[in-house]
Amino acid sequence: MHQVEIATTRESLLDAPEMTLNMGPQHPSTHGVLRVILKLDGETVMDLDCDIGYLHRGMEKIAENRMYTMIAPYWDRLDYIAAVSNGLVWVETVEQMMGLDVPPRAHYLRTILTELNRIASHLLWLGTHALDIGAITILLWAFREREEILKIFERQFGARLTCHAWRVGGMPNDAYDEFESDVRQFINNFPKRIDEYETVLSENRIWLSRTVGIGVISGEDAIALGLSGPALRGSGVAWDIRKSRPYAAYGEMDFEIPLGENGDTYDRYLVRMEELRQSRRIIQQAIDNLPDGPVNAKVPKLIKPPVGDYYHSIEGPKGEIGCYLVSDGTQQPWRVRVRPPCFINLQSLRKLCIGHLVADVVAIIGTLDIVLGEIDR
């Protein structure tokens, strides 16, 4: 409402046209190839439109022409920051459709590795978000810890970014020999590091004035827009698929969900920082109770889910990442549809940004934690 008033008075008094500013697709802080078309009055955002699709690869269509096992690597390329979590939703969908009984050790390893991936993804978010707001050092500190996680991934999966971590029915191989000690070492050092980040940011006057009250969205609006993940929990809506529809070994874990009060950028920041701590807690429990046994179910030679459709979703680092799969009983799916958290979270950008300044647009894109690989698919 406030903004509309500005528009009318300015237009009537000065007849000044708005300035259209193209932000992206080549821009340092649109987190990839997002193009934001801003209508500006001075530096105030009057209107905004997102142009996406610069990274479109037709993942869902490709999946229709591939066998079930061949589709899994494509999922790594959706949200390439969180390839492990993305891969999990695909294999779990197929497993559940086929009724495979995945052994508990595989479930526990999946829990540990997806939580590590959540930490890695949140660290990348923290670094880039702080970088967008101007604190450069945090980026490199966050990458220091992320590197430890990527080293674990490299030893476990053979790749750092696009891991291709899972197979239908379990894991490609058991955890490597020093897996437990590596993970323990990481989670023992990690709390100190989180405190370090918080020392630099949480109480910082400039950080507070840049994030408090910026990009406010109420819980009702967040639900109406379909937000999920930390963006939703920052507005105080208690929704976490790890709790409400537990998958892998989350049903046996003891952890809490952080909820914000005001739904602004600062709350989303605090929620994610707390999620780092909770993730660490989950890993600690999982590694303490890691059962022995096989890591693979008995999987038929040919993967042919029964005819029908199925939806499964998990709590990815950015929100609810889901897979809707329609099978016609052959070796290839008839239709695959991704429920992309970033794509849906990005829809709130216009609502969050209008009335703020250009600098806040960058902060809000950062706080939504988008990855263009998943938005464009």
Added chain:
Amino acid sequence: MLFALLAAPTLIDTLLLKFFSEQTVNYVIWPFIQIGLVTVITTGWVAYATYLERKISAFMQARLGPMRVGPWGLLQPIADGIKLLTKEDFIPENADRWIFFVAPYIAVVAAFVVMAVVPFGPDWAVITDVNIGVLFVLAVSSVGVLALILAGWSSNSKYALMGALRSSAQMVSYEVSMGMAIIGALMFARTLSLSGVVEAQASDSIWFFFYQPVGFVIFVISGIAENNRAPFDLPEAESELVAGFHTEYSGFRWSLFFMAEYAAMVVVTAVATTLYLGGWYFPFVYKLEVAGYHNLYVAVSVIVFLTKCGLLLYLYFWLRWTLPRFRYDQLMDLGWKWMLPAALINIVVTAIGVVVIQGLHNPTGMRTIKSLAGGLGLTLTGKAIAIAFGFGNLFITAGVLSLINWRSRDFNLKKQRHKIRLVDLPKGKPAVAPIAAASE
């Protein structure tokens, strides 16, 4: 060896006098040698400031920084220079060519010319001692903003234009409080000549920082803002405006802007050192002069001066790599609602302090003033009063600024902040057990 080197000015002097008249030597040749020396030293200082910044930032960020070119990457600035000089000089098609050409030179010249009045040391280590040196510094360094506006305007790019608009508003705002902050120090120095300011501090054996802590803080903050350095680097905020006013520049012209930025930093640190940290003055160094080593005395003083500048420069780097960036409106708030009132309060309190010191002075009883020959030469009692006023001003300023700003949103953000809640949701039915596929 060292002494031979330091005796050189006298030797060169005698050598030159064989070929030229005394006037030519004194008014033409020596100034040119000095100008050359200062330019070379400043350029080197600027180049290695970039190296230092990269190293310091690297150590703050758990990295090593440049390590490949030369030992510890010491030749990195030279490699960078060669790279930038050999790059294509690209001019956008729709740019205003001539203005686009000229803008970087204005930036560099405005930054370097100030060096002419900066006293690097006593005697021959200052090119020219203008008796309105402080005004000269303020006037010339504000020409730098012209380069930014021209660059942003002529680039014909929206990002560059926005960067230029931001920078002009920012530099004009902070210039005001910067100029106001200096006045306090000048009341004690009683001169506008920069050399005179240093001599006032040297003859009184005190840094004006102790009389003027508030002024110093305002000057340094305004200086950082004036230089467009983080956390005030809005004109070139890379996360919003790509590179601000120099978005369209590349190669040599870009490197001129880069040099201008660092040279402007060096200038502000040099002026801050001169005004508040005693310039080239360091206790006991003058004993060299007494012992007859004049040139050594000057050289040591220059080193003292550069060391002080370096420490201030480190503050710049430290802030840049620690703090997030201000938003445009917050920057203006800080300039007009915090810095400017603080500078005005500083002037009033300092003026009262000076009047009180003069009023208490009694040739027969309590003596506060030693002499009025150079600056305001104070006795120990006088100094104590001045220092008390200076540091008391910290509290006065804090109080008045709180009164002015306590209603603004940013003032008590810490109190507005809210803890996040932690909830333990009831667990749903575990999906570990296989679920049959949906019916056909």
